Amino acid sequence: MNIPRLSCPRVVIIGGGFAGISLAKKLSKHDVQVVLLDKHNYHTFQPLLYQVSTGGLEPDSIAYPIRKILKDFSNCSFRLANVLEINTEKRKLITNIGKIKYDYLVLATGSETNFFGNKTIEENSMVMKTIPQSLNLRSLILENFEEALLTSDLNERLALMNFVIVGAGPTGVELAGALAEIKKGILPKDYPDLDTRMAQINLVQSGDRVLKEMTIQASEKAEGFLEKLGVNVWKNVCVTGYDGKTATTDKEITFETATLVWAAGVKGATIKGVEAKEFLAKGNRIIVNEFSQVKGIDNIFAVGDVACMESEEFPRGYPMMAQPAIQQGQQLGDNLVRLLENEPLKPFEYKDKGSMATIGRNKAVVDLKNIRFQGVFAWFVWMFVHLFFLIGFRNRVVVFVNWVYNYIRFDREARLIIRPYKKRNKQFINHL
Amino acid sequence: MNIPRLSCPRVVIIGGGFAGISLAKKLSKHDVQVVLLDKHNYHTFQPLLYQVSTGGLEPDSIAYPIRKILKDFSNCSFRLANVLEINTEKRKLITNIGKIKYDYLVLATGSETNFFGNKTIEENSMVMKTIPQSLNLRSLILENFEEALLTSDLNERLALMNFVIVGAGPTGVELAGALAEIKKGILPKDYPDLDTRMAQINLVQSGDRVLKEMTIQASEKAEGFLEKLGVNVWKNVCVTGYDGKTATTDKEITFETATLVWAAGVKGATIKGVEAKEFLAKGNRIIVNEFSQVKGIDNIFAVGDVACMESEEFPRGYPMMAQPAIQQGQQLGDNLVRLLENEPLKPFEYKDKGSMATIGRNKAVVDLKNIRFQGVFAWFVWMFVHLFFLIGFRNRVVVFVNWVYNYIRFDREARLIIRPYKKRNKQFINHL
Structure with missing residues (x-):
């Protein structure tokens, strides 16, 4: 090497x-x-990937060149x-x-x-673990709406505007909340020819509560926030397959959808x-x-x-x-x-700094060791903590500017299909 | 439809x-x-594409959703x-x-x-007319340096660090200047294991001056700026072919390069x-x-x-x-x-607002109708005019923040290979 x-x-x-x-x-x-x-030649700040997918942030704002992180460490080399x-x-x-x-x-x-061995889901669902994946999801969401405009088949149009997110951990909850806000604030303006009220956001969870890693209080409040935003929360429902059109479950429910996001494991x-x-x-x-x-x-x-x-x-x-x-x-x-130095090792001691999730504008839940709170203050804490842990001064400023803008204008401007994503053949199209 | x-x-x-x-x-x-x-579902601000290619700006900052531009115009529909x-x-x-x-x-x-019918150049060169193309160029530049680290063949390493830009219009000049600044300010820090002084930036021009659409005064000054930055300016040299390794010319000069950017027509x-x-x-x-x-x-x-x-x-x-x-x-x-309204049409009258190009930090040339100037003030004018014509308040703020940051820190942080670009097979790799 x-x-x-x-x-x-x-x-x-x-x-x-x-x-x-x-x-x-x-x-x-x-x-x-x-x-x-x-x-990759960059470090990814994964907690904010869902904002890239939903056009709230640009990819470069939540990533940071690894070489730049290491530049002052003369004993460190990087290789891609x-x-x-x-x-x-x-x-x-x-x-x-x-x-x-x-x-x-x-x-x-x-x-x-983790698709738990389910091939149909693996082949047809979207995931959101890396920046390219998040950009693919962004492209697909936007392409679906463009396509929904074109079809005269009502069922097809409904499927194109139906989003199924499987898994109600932080990723699923945050994505569902962001999509609900887009449905309310942006779609009606962007697609005046489309009845965007028909868009559906379904959050499907095999367990009996959302954010199951957090306290019951946080789960209940988060679920309330989601319902307020118009997200359909399905509990105790396990998605068993998805052929690209229909998602089947272990209950009698099925979902006709062009977009299934797998955040279940x-x-x-x-x-x-x-x-x-x-x-x-x-x-x-x-x-x-x-x-x-x-x-x-x-x-x-x-x-x-x-x-x-x-x-x-x-x-x-x-x-x-x-x-x-x-x-x-x-x-x-x-x-x-x-x-x-031949000294004895010290065992790991975890300092639990708490956990948090944001559902939308002014809506977040925070569990700290001795205190729990939800709502506007929690939302500010969530933003502050995420800005703090983001690497790089420029990234912090740019993310902050975007958040302030999005908050004031009820907008998310990075809704660009930079790389069209065609789900059918699972390939990026060389669209120059 | x-x-x-x-x-x-x-x-x-x-x-x-x-x-x-x-x-x-x-x-x-x-x-x-x-x-x-x-x-595309976005409007592209083409004059700043070279900054996307060179990691100074993020792609979303210089693009704007067309639906958002049209949203208040009830008589306008958009289709992708x-x-x-x-x-x-x-x-x-x-x-x-x-x-x-x-x-x-x-x-x-x-x-x-316009490749003027030259197939070898069309197949092997990079261009910079769209956002995806600019991102490809960004990826290729970074991938070349990562590759240069790995090879023990000196000629191969030199070719990987040799950039040939054909065409000295605004695009070519601005890209050459930006690459020269990267060579000086960023490469030595990012690649301490590499002798980045060996990196070459060649700007090749078939005419006898750069920026030939501008005044001779601007051309001469721009050429001086380029030379100060360490760009090799080749005049009266016409690139006649490029097989992906060697660029041939109508003179005795050839260039061994892994990156030929075609901005010549x-x-x-x-x-x-x-x-x-x-x-x-x-x-x-x-x-x-x-x-x-x-x-x-x-x-x-x-x-x-x-x-x-x-x-x-x-x-x-x-x-x-x-x-x-x-x-x-x-x-x-x-x-x-x-x-x-059956009224007589009015013929077009062009109001020449002048032209300008930036070569680098504090270095720009401006030709207005009655006045020409170059240097620091021209550079500020260039920035102000470009911010003014950029669509969208958020874009202006984000670009401004980036420019201030880049200016103070001598840096360009968006140097991420989000989509690897493999030149060999001319395809984006599904690199998840």
């Missing part, structure tokens, strides 16, 4: 998400060589690479751009969509070499001890979504969210330094 | 560029039905459509979404890249039905009279880049720039109203 070997130990980090970046930062002042690999396999015996990685040796390896590969993004059953917990996450060490391999670690670190409070591993990832990355950084 | 016919005459406009939009605005308060067709053919006898258009009848037709289709974007030789002037532009009427067809008009309206000052038609397009669109709007 053409990276000269330094005399100090080499730590290779796979993944430039929250965990990988916070780890690299921790190691930047120490006597180790850090090589960060990612298949897709890791294909880990050879744990020879301590090397096989990637699309060549091989690389490591002394210590950290898997910070995050998570990917994620799984660890593992890599060949640590994929054997012995390494994995439920949800494809790699089992690690309290020092983030992969079971049975001393020099390989996993942090963030891909790691399953069991604890008393979270017997199935910490939630797959930004906070545990950031904290595990930082902790592992400190521990790697201790390891190199 | 499912657009109900109103009792008033129907004007169909093809193209939502400067000319088409200014025409639609003029007609919005009159008793005509306006149907605007475009193959690609016009395939004009049937001038039956007064109807054939498009990819169906047929549409017109009473009056306005071609505002703009221009497209444009031609009118005509449509089947008005493509016969009798309609066309040099550069594929449709010949129109002083009322923008197409020769021999009373109810078809052409405005902007695609129209060749001869005048004393411009015997080969007005320059293919924003100003003539905007003014012709407005003028035609007034004339169509006159036509419907």
Whole structure:
């Protein structure tokens, strides 16, 4: 891979998400060589992807060049690479751009969509885990409305304006809320020839409440907000298939829809070499001890979504969210330094900073350790926290400007089909 | 096409560029039905495309949803459509979404890249006329540097860092300047492992001066600015072929380069039905009279880049720039109203508002009617004028924030490979 070997130990980090970046930062002042690999040249702020999909933000505002993050860390190198396999015996990685040796390896590969083996859903649904995926969803939503204008078949038109979001975690709830606001504020102006009141937003959930990772109080309030916005919330309904036209469920309900967004599950993004059953917990996450060490391999670690670190409070591993990832990355950084200095490692201690979700304008729910609140204040807290965690001063300013504008004008201006997305053949069209 | 016919005459406009939009605005308060067709759902502010290519701006900041522009004009409909053919006898258009009848037709289709029949250049070069094309160029530039890191072949590395821009009009000059600034300010930080001093920016021009549409004073000053920035300016050199590796010229010079940007010519974007030789002037532009009427067809008009309206000052038609397009669109709007009211038409009179180009930080050249100036003040004027003509308040604020940030920090943060562009197979890769 053409990276000269330094005399100090080499730590290779796979993944430039929250965990990988916070780890690299921790190691930047120490006597180790850090090589960060990612298949994108940017860090993605995933919590705001739904705003890219719904035209509220531009993609570049919630992404940040990894090279720029690392530029002041003279011991860190970045390579744009897709890791294909880990050879744990020879301590090397096989990637699309060549091989690389490591002394210590950290898997910070995050998570990917879990379709639970359902092929029809995998083939026909939209997902929202990366920026290109979010842009595809944006394009599809807009293309559907353009198409709805053209058809004289009422059923087809209804299906084109019917959105089914499966999974009522933060992603599903936030997307549903944003679509409901678009339906109310933007569609009637953009499509005067179309009866946009017929547009439907369905949020389908197999469990008995939305935002099930949060408190019941937050769930109930969020559901109330969603209903106020006109979202149809379906509980205890499990979507069982989707052929691109009809979504079937385990109940008698079916949905005729041109857009099914699958936000119902994620799984660890593992890599060949640590994929054997012995390494994995439920949800494809790699089992690690309290020092983030992969079971049975001393020099390989996993942090963030891909790691399953069991604890008393979270017997199935910490939630797959930004906070545990950031904290595990930082902790592992400190521990790697201790390891190199032959000091005893410290076990991971999770500081629960709470969780939050926004449903729409002035509507959010916040669970902190000792206090819960919902509504306008929660919404401001949500915005402040997200601006704070966004990387880059320019990004913060641009996102802030967009939010202020969108708030005052009830608008979302980034509704452009930059790359048309044709769902039929699952390909981007070279539309120059 | 499912657009109900109103009792008033129907004007169909093809193209939502400067000319088409200014025409639609003029007609919005009159008793005509306006149907605007475009193959994108957004208006593109072309003069700033080079900043998207070079990571200075995000694509959504220089584009604007056409539906949003038209939303207050109750007599205007928009359709996302690609016009395939004009049937001038039956007064109807054939498009990819169906047929549409017109009473009056306005071609505002703009221009497209002119390769002058050179197939090798067409197949292997990059162009910058649309937002997707600009994003492709951005991706390719960044991908080249990532690739340059990997190769141990010095010639290959040099070719990956060698940029050849053909054509020294505003697009070529502005792109060359921006690349030179990136080379100086960003590459050394982003690629510490790479000797980025070896990166070359070549601006190749068949004529004997850059910016040949401007005054000699502006040309000379611009060339000085370019040289100060380290751009190699080649004059009287004509690029004759490019196989993806080597660019040949009519002189003894050849360039080994992985990136050739073709900005050496444009031609009118005509449509089947008005493509016969009798309609066309040099550069594929449709010949129109002083009322923008197409020769021999009373109810078809052409405005902007695609129209060749001869005048004393411009015997080969007005320059293919924003100003003539905007003014012709407005003028035609007034004339169509006159036509419907059986009043005599007024011939087009061009108000030359001058021209300008920016080369880099504090470096621009401005030619106004009675005054010419260059340097810092010209640069501020350039920025002010471009912000002023940008559509949308949000866009102006976001672009302004970006420019201030880029100016203070010597930075361009939108250097993200959102859609990898693989030149080899000329396809976007579905890189999820």
